[in-house]
Amino acid sequence: MTARLRLLRGATALLYFGPLLAGIGGFGWRVVPLFLMIFMAWLFVLRPEQWPRRWADWRRPEALIALLTQGVVQLLLVAVSFGIGRGIGGVLGVVPPFPLMLPVAMSFLSIPLARMIWNPWGADPPLDAALAEAEALEDQPKPDLQEQIAIATRMLAELGRVPQDAEPGLLAGHLQAMAAHVPQTALRAALMDAVYDGSAGALGRRAAIVHATDPVVAAALAGSAYPMAVFHALSQPEDLALFAGRCAELLAADPGCLADCPDAGDVARRAGQVPAVARELRALEAGLTAAAAGTH
Incomplete structure (x- = not known):
């Protein structure tokens, strides 16, 4: 990409x-x-x-x-x-x-x-989110980062041993353990590469959601629009429901993360497109709107 x-x-x-x-x-x-x-x-x-x-x-x-x-x-x-x-x-x-x-x-x-x-109507994420993704990677030393991404990819392959219905807390624990060996930027790149190219299964997508909405990760990668990039890459109702709940919790804990989260209007449009999780997405939209009001 x-x-x-x-x-x-x-x-x-x-x-x-x-x-x-x-x-x-x-x-x-x-x-x-x-x-x-x-x-x-x-x-x-x-x-x-x-x-x-x-x-x-x-x-x-x-x-x-x-x-x-x-x-x-x-x-x-x-x-x-x-x-x-x-x-x-x-x-x-x-x-x-x-x-x-x-x-x-x-x-x-x-x-x-x-x-x-670039196809903004297809599988490609919105341009702003993609550019933020690329800039987050380019800000790191290139040789070291590529090696760390390769290590992160190998570690994430071990998630295949985790039950497919693993709770977010269990996934967060595994990701925190990985972060002791590679930087959060490398974990993000490895997770999102799999999401973007379609090789990530349900567990891989959930791991990306959990990672992007982890308060520690959000603070470490502030300004990189990580949660926004994940949101726009999701299409499955169960993934959107998980993201909506965790992103709302992240905003409640730290309203300063608002700039990295998806736009309330985009969330509202997705709620109309995916009725199965409209309630969860509307709740996230309300949280985004409240956080925006609190910053003015």
Whole structure:
């Protein structure tokens, strides 16, 4: 997954290179709205979870505020990139002879390329969670971490000896014992790699849930959106029910974990999609909303 994220970052670089090149080419500020539309289209295609999916939801004030906020942020990014390009062009003292469609096409090409690499509607997790996952790994020394992940993977294979209906407390005990030999980041990577590629069975998925919602792990990996990544990777009702209960307990014990937990709106949408565990997910949604209210 890390390799794909590197490719995605390369494709995204084209998005910013477009207005930069337009600035170098000496095109006027009138081209900024054109790049703004491309930037907004990128957000709609690559981060669909941020936007309402029904026309009625677009009428809600918070949806319009979110759209306006994102528009302002993207306008700032376009303006900065374009301004830097104008500065570079001024220093060079030359205007390269290329048509406007060249930088526009480069920016626009970023959308289909990024979409081919990353599928936000399929098995891939939301982009923000995946990027946080990759950054959590890249912050560690590469050779040591890869070796530790391999060790963690071998230790997790021993969970096959644990009864399939093992209680979360028993799983937490095994994971704590493993953490004495490898860092939590390595355990997280080994657990999530199996979840993402589908090789994790029911016990492996439950182990990932227990690990992500453990208060000690949450404190150690604060800022990495670990619980959020696990939530978006789950699909089975029994897994979602376990996650909802444990995540609610984590929030109650430490409201500061809110930033790493899934968004209340995403939880509400999942409750509508999986009626079998709607009650548990609605309870988690209420906990997330209360924690958010307490931080303001």
